[in-house]
Amino acid sequence: MKIAVCVKQVPDATAAKRIDPSTKRLDRSGEGALNAADANAVEEALRLKEGAGDGEVVILSLGPEKALDSLRKALAMGADRAVLVADDAAAGSDLVATSYALAQALERESADLILFGQQAADSDGAVLWAAVAERLRRPLISQAAELTVEDGSVTGKRQTEFGYDVIHATLPAVVAVADSINTPRYPSLKGIMGAKRKPQEVLSLADAGVEAARVGVEGSRTEVLALNDPPGRGDTRTIEDDGSAAEQIVAFLAEKRLL
Amino acid sequence: MSTLVFLEHHGNELQKGSLGVLSKAAQLGVGDVAAVLVGSGVEPLASEAGKFGAATVYVADDPRLDAPLPQPRVDALARLVEQHGFENVLFAQSILSADVAAGLAARLEAGLNWQLLDVVAQDGAIVGKQSALGDSVVVDVGWRSTPRLALFRSGAFDPVAHGGAGTVETFEVEFAEHSLAAEMLEQAHEESTGPSIEDADVIVAGGRGLGEPEKFGLLEELAKALGGAVAATRAVVDAGWYPYATQVGQTGKTVSPTLYVACGISGAIQHKVGMQASKVIVAINKDANAPIFEYADLGVVGDLHQIVPKLTELVRQRKS
Ligand SMILES: Cc1cc2nc3c(=O)[nH]c(=O)nc-3n(C[C@H](O)[C@H](O)[C@H](O)COP(=O)(O)OP(=O)(O)OC[C@H]3O[C@@H](n4cnc5c(N)ncnc54)[C@H](O)[C@@H]3O)c2cc1C
Ligand SMILES: Nc1ncnc2c1ncn2[C@@H]1O[C@H](COP(=O)(O)O)[C@@H](O)[C@H]1O
Numbered sequence: 001m002k003i004a005v006c007v008k009q010v011p012d013a014t015a016a017k018r019i020d021p022s023t024k025r026l027d028r029s030g031e032g033a034l035n036a037a038d039a040n041a042v043e044e045a046l047r048l049k050e051g052a053g054d055g056e057v058v059i060l061s062l063g064p065e066k067a068l069d070s071l072r073k074a075l076a077m078g079a080d081r082a083v084l085v086a087d088d089a090a091a092g093s094d095l096v097a098t099s100y101a102l103a104q105a106l107e108r109e110s111a112d113l114i115l116f117g118q119q120a121a122d123s124d125g126a127v128l129w130a131a132v133a134e135r136l137r138r139p140l141i142s143q144a145a146e147l148t149v150e151d152g153s154v155t156g157k158r159q160t161e162f163g164y165d166v167i168h169a170t171l172p173a174v175v176a177v178a179d180s181i182n183t184p185r186y187p188s189l190k191g192i193m194g195a196k197r198k199p200q201e202v203l204s205l206a207d208a209g210v211e212a213a214r215v216g217v218e219g220s221r222t223e224v225l226a227l228n229d230p231p232g233r234g235d236t237r238t239i240e241d242d243g244s245a246a247e248q249i250v251a252f253l254a255e256k257r258l259l
Numbered sequence: 260m261s262t263l264v265f266l267e268h269h270g271n272e273l274q275k276g277s278l279g280v281l282s283k284a285a286q287l288g289v290g291d292v293a294a295v296l297v298g299s300g301v302e303p304l305a306s307e308a309g310k311f312g313a314a315t316v317y318v319a320d321d322p323r324l325d326a327p328l329p330q331p332r333v334d335a336l337a338r339l340v341e342q343h344g345f346e347n348v349l350f351a352q353s354i355l356s357a358d359v360a361a362g363l364a365a366r367l368e369a370g371l372n373w374q375l376l377d378v379v380a381q382d383g384a385i386v387g388k389q390s391a392l393g394d395s396v397v398v399d400v401g402w403r404s405t406p407r408l409a410l411f412r413s414g415a416f417d418p419v420a421h422g423g424a425g426t427v428e429t430f431e432v433e434f435a436e437h438s439l440a441a442e443m444l445e446q447a448h449e450e451s452t453g454p455s456i457e458d459a460d461v462i463v464a465g466g467r468g469l470g471e472p473e474k475f476g477l478l479e480e481l482a483k484a485l486g487g488a489v490a491a492t493r494a495v496v497d498a499g500w501y502p503y504a505t506q507v508g509q510t511g512k513t514v515s516p517t518l519y520v521a522c523g524i525s526g527a528i529q530h531k532v533g534m535q536a537s538k539v540i541v542a543i544n545k546d547a548n549a550p551i552f553e554y555a556d557l558g559v560v561g562d563l564h565q566i567v568p569k570l571t572e573l574v575r576q577r578k579s
Binding site for chain 1: 269327328330333353354355357359360362363364366368369371372373386388391393395396397398399400401403404410435436437441442443444445446447448461493494495496498509517518528539541543547548553555556557558559560561565566569570573574577
């Protein structure tokens with residue numbers, strides 16, 4: 001079984017995220033990291049491959065060239081190879097443009113199962129998979145908290161506003177997993193060393209069969225018009241526990257007349 | 260400008276969120292407002308939508324639309340939009356409608372903006388107010404073509420009944436092969452038993468930072484001392500650590516206690532929308548970069564396993 005996992009590099013959680021006022025786009029100049037929820041998708045792919053005893057796990061991403069660092073983390077976890085579609089012309093792609101580019105790149109792979117994480121930390125969209133599934137004309141299961149693959153089909157359990165659904169689809173299919181589905185493994189030292197030698201393809205838009213006019217700002221159907229002031233943070237305060245945190249919480253609750 | 264609002268229903272009830280979006284669309288007062296309702300045996304619900312401002316309610320009643328799966332709904336909406344040329348298609352964010360909206364965006368090559376808190380009419384178009392970067396900034400977002408697709412955050416608008424009556428019009432859907440390829444085997448058994456957290460004045464909530472299900476015991480002790488109830492995040496409910504009935508957030512309960520103590524919870528926006536109305540929020544998290552510290556009244560960077568038992572003890576002492 002061939003499994004493709006779509007992952008994104010997002011700004012490192014320790015860096016303050018900001019929108020560049022000149023481009024009105026997220027400032028991606030700082031340190032990047034593998035989107036945390038995508039590590040769950042990588043982990044699930046590895047488990048499915050291990051369970052089946054054979055198969056291939058391909059990591060796929062659309063992003064700047066430096067995103068390769070984050071794809072290498074997925075390789076260090078155990079994925080077999082990585083494909084990055086990197087082209088300046090794709091910067092600023094919205095949902096329509098990103099889903100088109102990814103679908104084109106995925107067509108080249110014809111994977112049996114395409115996995116997504118639950119959301120990108122820098123977009124909070126939790127939507128991309130549905131657009132990709134539509135372009136590939138494949139069945140979709142989203143927010144899967146449990147997943148089983150057998151006899152050429154996939155079954156997922158997922159939470160909605162009303163309880164739990166169990167959804168079934170025949171492969172090839174698109175599945176987005178919830179972050180509750182597993183605990184991602186830490187890459188071993190051996191894994192990290194080995195990752196460097198695993199195949200890592202960087203594709204231009206043309207290589208991936210993507211029309212440049214359909215991606216980037218040009219190919220996008222949405223735009224950011226203006227940045228407003230951040231909403232007021234109110235009166236928040238944060239303390240480090242120096243052993244007296246419990247006392248400080250009690251004092252705070254007393255001050256608020258909650259005790 | 261003509262606007263179509265997607266109505267989500269569960270059982271025999273139209274969802275409050277989508278009626279809120281419909282009311283908002285009607286209030287904007289910038290052209291015709293219609294609604295679409297799809298499912299099996301749903302026609303009796305359609306007239307209800309007229310009260311909230313839909314001049315026309317389009318209904319597709321088909322057994323293949325019975326299960327709340329997104330892909331057949333993309334077929335239904337694509338057909339309506341192509342036939343009637345709606346310029347705006349609006350959704351209340353939910354598990355189902357997010358997938359419908361994104362699938363429709365790809366089908367129609369239409370722009371989709373999400374996490375919208377509000378929308379205004381401007382220069383013959385609409386502009387969305389989007390909460391971005393984990394609520395740290397609100398941006399004005401637009402669309403570069405029509406139809407304009409939008410997902411509004413849960414609770415963005417309250418339903419307002421105007422008392423009008425809409426015309427109900429039925430339509431047929433042609434399904435794409437892939438749209439019917441996923442199948443619902445079991446559906447959302449209603450939440451079973453579990454304590455009610457919605458009326459609690461104090462809530463002690465736990466997330467994955469607890470490390471293991473047994474550690475909910477620590478929170479139960481603290482909740483008992485404070486006279487409150489215990490709640491949980493989706494991550495731990497999904498994992499079977501605590502009942503679904505106690506989940507707070509977008510797909511769980513919305514609560515507004517006087518005090519909300521979040522332990523080992525990162526504070527993702529989908530959790531936040533369910534508890535941000537709490538009067539006082541205290542958060543204990545060992546990661547100083549956790550988003551919850553952005554909106555906790557008192558944030559404590561530290562290990563909950565150290566802090567919570569001590570806190571319980573101190574609260575008990577004080578109360579006795
Ligand atoms: C469409 C959709 C709907 C969703 N609906 C909901 C919903 O209704 N409710 C909901 O909660 N989520 C929901 N989510 C999921 C949400 O995005 C997060 O994934 C989830 O809330 C994370 O749960 P968590 O905080 O328990 O886990 P994590 O994000 O893993 O956070 C655990 C935290 O514990 C901290 N920690 C670890 N050890 C300790 C320790 N010893 N002491 C103190 N702190 C510690 C860590 O630093 C971390 O910040 C939804 C997601 C999507 C995409
Ligand atoms: N640029 C990208 N390249 C590859 N996969 C992506 C990209 N952006 C998002 N994804 C995937 O889509 C999921 C949902 O993203 P989003 O809808 O933006 O929240 C992520 O968890 C990733 O699995």
